[in-house]
Amino acid sequence: MNEPTSRQPDDAVHDPYAALQALASPAVCGGCGAVHADGHWAWSPAPPGAAATTCPACLRERDRQPAGELTVDAALARTHRESIIALARAVEAREKRLHPLQRIMDIAPVAPADGALTITTTDPHLARGLGEALQERFRARATYAFARGQHLLQVALTP
Numbered sequence: 014m015n016e017p018t019s020r021q022p023d024d025a026v027h028d029p030y031a032a033l034q035a036l037a038s039p040a041v042c043g044g045c046g047a048v049h050a051d052g053h054w055a056w057s058p059a060p061p062g063a064a065a066t067t068c069p070a071c072l073r074e075r076d077r078q079p080a081g082e083l084t085v086d087a088a089l090a091r092t093h094r095e096s097i098i099a100l101a102r103a104v105e106a107r108e109k110r111l112h113p114l115q116r117i118m119d120i121a122p123v124a125p126a127d128g129a130l131t132i133t134t135t136d137p138h139l140a141r142g143l144g145e146a147l148q149e150r151f152r153a154r155a156t157y158a159f160a161r162g163q164h165l166l167q168v169a170l171t172p
Contacts, residue, residue, distance in 0.1 A: 030072055038051060042068035054114055074116070081165070081167075140168050141157060
């Protein structure tokens with residue numbers, strides 16, 4: 014993992030999942046069915062004649078390249094594992110209803126023996142939202158940093 018920094022993402026570092034040019038409108042993702050129209054992704058029926066595409070979230074999932082990474086400290090994860098996962102899934106469901114590109118990619122142990130958890134997301138806004146929700150629920154401390162040279166928000170949650 015690259016050294017985190019508290020600065021904003023470096024605009025000079027190109028996000029390979031950002032559209033280089035405007036998509037044909039309307040377009041429908043063949044992976045998840047989200048529809049891109051008027052510059053936005055939404056859950057709606059695909060209009061007749063919609064161009065086929067793959068949305069940035071599906072591309073990130075395919076390539077296993079998260080835009081957000083939340084690490085939950087081992088002590089906190091061991092004590093509240095099931096509640097953490099349930100809250101993370103609830104936040105994801107709420108956000109994904111309005112923002113199809115905000116998804117959890119994976120929830121996995123950092124190292125099975127140590128007990129810490131990592132939650133990876135397709136969007137940095139979801140990683141931030143998860144950090145804020147978990148911070149409030151468990152009265153934990155969350156730190157937010159963009160990885161140097163990457164479009165990756167790293168969130169660390171500690172007791």
